[in-house]
Amino acid sequence: MLENNKYKISVITATYNTESCIQNLIESLRAQQDKDFEWMVVDGASTDKTLEILNEVKDLNIKIISEPDFGIYDALNKGIKACSGEYYLVAGADDVFFENAINDYKNAIFDGIDLITANIKIGNETLKPKNGSSWRFAQFAWVSGHALGLLIKKDLHQKFGFYSRKFPIAADQLFIKNCCQNGAKVLYLEKIVGEFGETGLSSVDVIGTCVESYRVQLVTENSKWIQTFIFIIRLLRRMKYI
Template sequence: MNESSPAPTLSIITICYNNRLGLERTFDSVRTQVSRNFEYIVVDGGSTDGSKQLIADNTDLITAHKSEPDRGIADAFNKGIALSTGSFLLFLNSGDVLADNETIMHLNSALSQDIDILVGDIEIGGSKYSYRKDLHWQILRNYLPHQAMCIGKELFISYGLYDQSYRLGMDYEWSLRLNPRLTRVARTPRVLSVMEPGGISTSCYKGTFWAYHAARQKNGTCPRSISAFITMLFIAKRYCGLSFRRLLRN
C-alpha cells in the first residue's frame, strides 16, 4: 500500500434471523480478534428467539445495529451496507466465524486502495475451498466465497446494491455486474472464515442454481438454452454427490 494513501477501513456485517446460538458463536469470533481496527454492523430481521437481547448485551462490541422485519437476505445485506462507513465490507453471517483471532489483523495489512475485492479461502464442514483464479468461469456458477471476501464499498455505489427480488443467489447476480472490474480482484492464500454447514444456499441448492440461471439472463452473460443446460448439469452433479455421501454414511 502506498504510505501516502489513507489506510482502508474494514466493516464487518452480520445479518441474522432467529439464530441466537449461531449469532453467539459469530460474536465470540469477532470479540477475540487481536486487532480492533474495524467496525461491526449487525442487522437482525426482528428475531423472537433472544437474538435481540444478545445484541443488546454486546453493544460494546457492535458499532451500529438494526432490528426490524426485512424483505429477505438481500434486504438485510443492503441495510448493513447503508449502516457501514468502512471502505471495505466483509459479510459474516450469523453462525459463521472468523478463521482465527488474527484474521482482522491480516486483512488490515492485506487490503489496499489499489484493489476492489480481496478474496480468501473458506472452510465448510472441515474442508477448505479456494476460489478459481480465472474469474471468467464465474459466468457458469458462483466461485466467489461471499463470507471470505472483502468488497470495496465503492462497488455498491457504482454497480448497485443486492437485488431484493432474489431470495437466493443475490451475491452471484451482483458479481455478474462486475465484469469490467474483475482485474482488480486480489487473493490471499489464507482461510478467512469458517462457514456454518447447511446454509440456505446449500440446503436449497436447486433453487440456488436456478437463481444463478436467472442472474445470467438478467445480465446477458450466457444464452438462455446454454444457461439452462448448465443449471441442470450442476443440479444433477450436486444430487449425485449428496446421494453418494449418504451411501457412504449408511
C-alpha cells in the first residue's frame, strides 16, 4: 500500500436531465468514509433541474462542466482530461456508492497497479470478474464492470487512447480490453463497493449493447466465427426480454 494513501481519486459522472436520480448518487458520495476525492460532473446541457441540484452541492469537492456533447463517452473523455485525480472512477447518475468505496479503493492502490476492480451489486446479483477467457467473457474476464467497479489509472489513456466515439455504447469495453490485453496490471479487490443503476443506455438498449459488444469482440479477438456464434446465442437470449 502506498504511504499515506497519496493518490487522489476522482469520480467522473456524465449527466443529462438526471434530476430524478442524481440525488441518490450525491447522498452516497456525502456518506463516504474517506471524503478526500474529487467529483467531476460533465453535464450535456441539461434542460431540467439537474444543474440546479448540482450547484446546490457545497459540501463535496465538485467541479462541473455543462455544454453539449456527443454522448456519454465524449462527456467522460472531457471529465478525464479535466479531473485532477491520478486514478478515477466512473459513476452513472443512477448509480450509488456504498460508504466504504473510496476508502477501500484507495487502500488497495499499490505501485505498478493500473486497474483495480471490485464487486458491484445489480438487482439481487453481485457482479465479479469472471474466471475465464476474454474470447468468451470480453472485459469481464478481468473486471466486474466499468461504472463503480473499476478504478482506472488516468495515465493509461496516454498509452491506449481515450474512449472511442465509434462505439457509443461499448467504448469502455474496447478501452478495458486494449489495456488488459497489452500488459496493464489488474488487482481484484474482494469488496462490494456500490449498486449499479439499471436506467442507463447499456441496460435499456439490450440489443444495441449486444451488437456493439460483438463489434468490439471482432476487433479484439482472433476467431471471428466463434465470436459470431456467441453473438447469435446472446442475441437470441436477449430478444426474450424485449
